[in-house]
Amino acid sequence: MKPLDWIVLLGTLGFIVIYGVWKTRGSKDIEGYLKGDNSMKWWTIGLSIMATQASAITFLSTPGQAYEDGMRFVQFYFGLPIAMVIISITVIPIFYRLNVFTAYEFLESRFDLKTRSLAALLFLIQRGLAAGITIYAPAIILSTMLGWSLTITNLVIGVLVIFYTMSGGTKAVSVTQKQQMAVMMGGMIIAGIMVVSYLPANVSFGDAVEVAGKLGKMNVVDFSFDWDDRYNFWSGMTGGLFLALSYFGTDQSQVARYLGGKSIGESRLGLLFNGLLKIPMQFLILFIGVMVFVFYQFNQPPVFFNEAAKSKVYGTAYEAELQQLEDKHTALFEQKQQAVQSMVTALKAEDDAAVTTAQAKVSALTAAGKEVREEVKGLIKKAAPDAETKDTDYVFISFVMKYLPTGLIGLLLAVIFSAAMSSTASELNALASTTVVDIYKRSVKQDGDATHYLNASKLFTVAWGLIAILFATYASLLDNLIQAVNIIGSIFYGTILGIFLVAFYFKRIKGNAVFFAAILAEAVVLYCYYFTEIAFLWFNVIGCVCVIVFGFVLQGLIGEKRSLDV
Amino acid sequence: MKDTHPVDEEAPISKPPFFKSWAGMYWLVLGNLAFLIILFYTLTKIYE
Structure with missing residues (x-):
């Protein structure tokens, strides 16, 4: 890396962190710290939602996925817009009416404390693991490519995020994510333009797309049905829908983004903004990966990218x-x-x-x-x-480091760091708010004052940040990083979504029935993960359907009266 | 102590832009999804 790259990288990250801390200083209670005083406008919410989902893994793994497997991964997101509409209609009004801090608070008013705690605990497990991977994924790749120490890279990402997330809470997360999204999309568009400009003089953009098509990379939509196929239209529309419903409707790292809205309208519009733009954004990132593939048809790629x-x-x-x-x-x-x-x-x-x-x-x-x-x-x-013998995650960063000019390398590294920081910040903020609101304030210390809970929120932000850094430092590389995050999510999301769907739509099922149904459903999902070949997206459907079916069966067996007594 | 933070005085929106009701916005999002699927399918068929 040349000095100009360092200036661009450190200048971009430094500006975002300092701006975030300065702009959001002075929260006095958890209302301001965890919900941003309900002051967020729709475009802030929309960009914040997109930045939370777009982790560094998105920018490192996705182009590599397209290089290896073509465009078909975009089908994974087909269920997302439908989920945005469903959540806007059903979930947001309920959360606003109950004025909740976290999604899991609602479960206590509908069921009981143990169901709320179970859902919060499942969230803390899966999100705590994912937060470690969110830091680890870019750190392992950047440290390998740049010759940096893995521990130092983990610490740089982790400490910067802890600093502004602890300082400004939800508002700091959302404010910084606006800048981070601008850096991410600007950097990726420039990278896309550069890769096309590097094609031989006699190869136009249209020729490049035709070559990609002839070599099987423009396989965007596949209507054939196959249970074992991870990415086709049907798995995207069903498994992808369930995953998106669960992620955006019940995962506190996303729920916190729209609960900070100025009104129901602002929150709805923020979610729908995501529903309109998410698929085109993913298409663009995958398409850049396909163009990198075409570039390497005319320029010799390394025999192994790592x-x-x-x-x-x-x-x-x-x-x-x-x-x-x-x-x-x-x-x-x-x-x-x-x-x-x-x-x-x-x-x-x-x-x-x-x-x-x-x-x-x-x-x-x-x-x-x-x-x-x-x-x-x-x-x-x-x-x-x-x-590690899987090198798809190294395809894009290898291209950036080898072919992009000085200055742009710094910008693209800023893209990856920004993405890592934006999603990690949301995760730490959500982990802290769930720990404080659903566990600490509810079951450990109920008589604290506003300052006490504010300090506890800050303390838990730091604690979860340190746990994530620790996990990132000792984790070993998992198959494909973006898939690893989605697999972990899919193992837990179906069950959590099932609990929420029962809460919203199946009034007959009470607390005890749904609690034990959720435990059984999670056992079924874990069995499917360890002992079957079922593609992971279906875990979302299986977990969710099992909670509902077991809930009905158990409710029928134990009866309403007894379920209330236990 | 004076609050030095900028205060956003703009009223929060209650209705979506361009549409009389939220149903219009929902159909826009779903219509956009349908359009993208048709576009992507066309791209797949053209370039396969």
Whole structure:
């Protein structure tokens, strides 16, 4: 990194943190600290909701996902707009009427204290784990790419977030997220323009999209149904809907964003703003990944994107074998480059037969290239058994570091840090508010004054921040990072959503029935996770449906009168 | 002590912009989803 990159990176992050602290100083009670004195306008809420969901993982993993698997991941978000409408109609009015701080408060008024505590606890477990990954994911990649210490990188992200989140609470989170979203989207749009501008002179933008299509990357929508397929239209519309309902309707890190609204109208509009823009935003990020893929059809990609992991082979008995594989990779790339150029020429000439011939040749060479990459991964595993052999999360950052000019590297790193900080801030704020409101204030100390709970909220923000940093420091790399976060979410969200759906729509089911139904449902989801091949998005549906069905059955068995007595 | 924080005096919205009722906004969001799915499906078919 050059000095200009450091200036851009530190200047951007420093400005956002200082502005956030200055703008939101002086909260005197938890009403201001945890709900921002209900002063947020709709565009602040909307941007804050989007920034909370868009973690660094979104910007690191998603382009890599598109590079490897094409555009189909966008279908994961198809259920989101429907969820925004449902929450706007049903959930927001109830939360406003009850004037709650957290989503789980509502459960006590509907059921009982133990159901409220169970839902809060499930949230604290899954969000506490996710907060660690939210810090760890960019830290491991940045520390690997830049040669920084993992612990220092974790600490920089964690301490900056703790500083302004502890200082200004919910309002600081939302205010900083406006700037962070501007940095994120500005940086990604510039990166997208740069990658297209780096294509060969004879390859237009239209040609690039055609090449991507011919190589199977423009697979945006797939209507075929397959239980084991993670991303198709049906899993997006059902599993994605349930996940979005649960995430936006019951996850305190999102609920807190719209509970700080000036009115029901502001909150609704903020959510609907997200419903309109989320899919185009994800499409853009995936499309940038596809353009990086096209770029690497004309420029030789590394045989393995995680250079640090690959370097572990050097100096071992496998080094010569690696060199042979690298030579093979180069030879295959040169043949493929020629075939892709032939394809571009054929596309321009509208010669379908030549396009088909070139397409078949490129596909065969791509398959051969994949085999070489698999062999390289095997060598890395032999030379360093603990090394990470999945490199999709390194595709985009590797491109940024190698090809973007000085200054823009700093900006793109600011994008990743901003994303990490924005989602972590929301998580810490939500973890603190749930701990204070649903556990500490409700079950531990009920007679404290406003200052006491304000200080407790700040203390729990710091405590959760330290736990997240600790988890991030000792976590080991999980499969694909964005999937890891979604899998953890899916394991718990279905059950939490089931509890809330029963609360909203099934008045016959009472506290005891829903409490034990939730425990059984969580056991079923955990069984599915450990012992079946069911795609994780379906866990949201399974957990939710199980709570409702078990709730009905248990209510029928134990009866309303007894359920009230226990 | 004087409060030095900027105070937003603008009234909170009760109705959505451009529409007479919230139903219009909801249909806009769902219509946008339908439009995007059709657009993406068309892109998939054109470039496959």
